[in-house]
Amino acid sequence: MPAIIKDDVLVYKGSNLFRQRLLLSVLSGRAIKIEDIRSNHDDPGLREYEVNLIRLIDKITNGTRVELGETGTSMYFQPGILVGGQVTHSCCTQRGIGYYLEVLLAVGPFCKEPLNAVLQGVTHHDLDVSVDKVKLAALPVLLKFILVDDGLELKVVRRGAPPLGGGEIVFRCPVRRHLRPLQWTKWGLVKRIRGVVYALRVSPTFANRVVESAKGVMLNFLPDVYINTDQCRGPNAGKSPGFGVSLVAETNEKTFYCAEAKAEEVGSGEISLPEEIGRQCALKLADEIYRGGAVDSSFQWLLALWMALGQKDVSECVVGPLSDYTISFLQHLKEFFGVMFKLEVLRSELDDSDEEDDVVDANKVKMTCVGIGYVNISKRTM
DSSP: OOOEEETTEEEEESSTTHHHHHHHHHHHTOOEEEEOSSTTSSSOSOOHHHHHHHHHHHHHEESOEEEEOTTSSOEEEEOOEEOEEEEEEEOOTTSBHHHHHHHHHHHGGGSSEEEEEEEEEBSSBTTBOOHHHIIIIIHHHHHHHHOOOTTOEEEEEEOOBTTTBOEEEEEEEOOOSSOOOOEEOOOOOEEEEEEEEEEESSOHHHHHHHHHHHHHHHTTTOSOEEEEEEEEOGGGGOSSOEEEEEEEEEETTSOEEEEEEEOOOTTSSOOOOHHHHHHHHHHHHHHHHHHOBSSOGGGHHHHHHHHHTSOSSEEEEEESSOOHHHHHHHHHHHHHHOOOOEEEEEOOGGGGTTOOGGGGGGOEEEEEEEOOOOOOTTSOOO
16 A cells, blocks of 8 residues: 655555565655554554564664554654664564564665674574575675675574574674666576575484485586585574575576575474475575576565665666565655666567466566665765
8 A cells, every 4th residue: 555645754554564664764764654553453563573673773773763552553663863883683583584684784785884783583484584595695686786895794603493593693784875876687597506404403314305305406407506514503503493495596697596495393283304395495496597587586675775776877687577575665665765667578588489378477577767876974985
């Protein structure tokens, strides 16, 4: 539902896309009001993980003001100035660290001081991208906008599986006065596949079985496949048992596609076979490669954000079919910044052949916009 503007405050209804709205509010400096937050639910109002996200934003900003209604079903949010610096935050275990990390990744370049964040919680969660996926597929995208990676780092100190977590990561991000425009229309051919299988408080043989299963699928497509095992022990294994795998495909144009799969949460009553987890992840990666484009589909929205905030020049990028999350994000970019993207569907070469109708899914989308010239006024000029 589009925003209603009252006294220069963007008013939204419902709890959908809560994180998008908070993030863009911080970057744009525009206040937002969200009404009817789960007002018809048995448990109305903000969830614990959403309140936890507000606390994290409060830590990296100065002057943020939040007002909650008596019932918790409405919220007024006035963003402060992005400060960054040293931050330690315990993330809610209802969501993965990735839920919070993506926000830090989006705002990191625009802070006053380089961000040095320690996040604790669940490193691999069904609802959110894992810390491995952010490291393998999102950081290279940011690098194309800031060019120099001095200080850009994501280190996994400990892994933590749901429900109790116990993981910890360190994220460092340099600051930039502005982002460069980007022309990225070639993504190349996959030249190698790498991966990591983690095993937390389970038998090490689980990891080996996942490796064999995933390699068995990927070797049908490519000979250069190498998967590491990370068999954590003691404190490094977090507080709950679990195992999973992340695979990344790298192309000769430095594009990275990533897929992941993990075992069912302990206590869910479901049984996860290592062979099935490995095969599932390999097929997900094959699907991601098939979608193609210059960026992994999970991070199309981040690419759009950085294109929109770039210098006042044309940026263009070809991506795979747009995800629903990205489409909503583009609508929000228009409401907060007035940025409109030109979206052009590039028909697949297979469309004219006698192939099945489902090849239309592989159509690429060319995204073009003129950056708004967003300047990090907090960063001191050298």
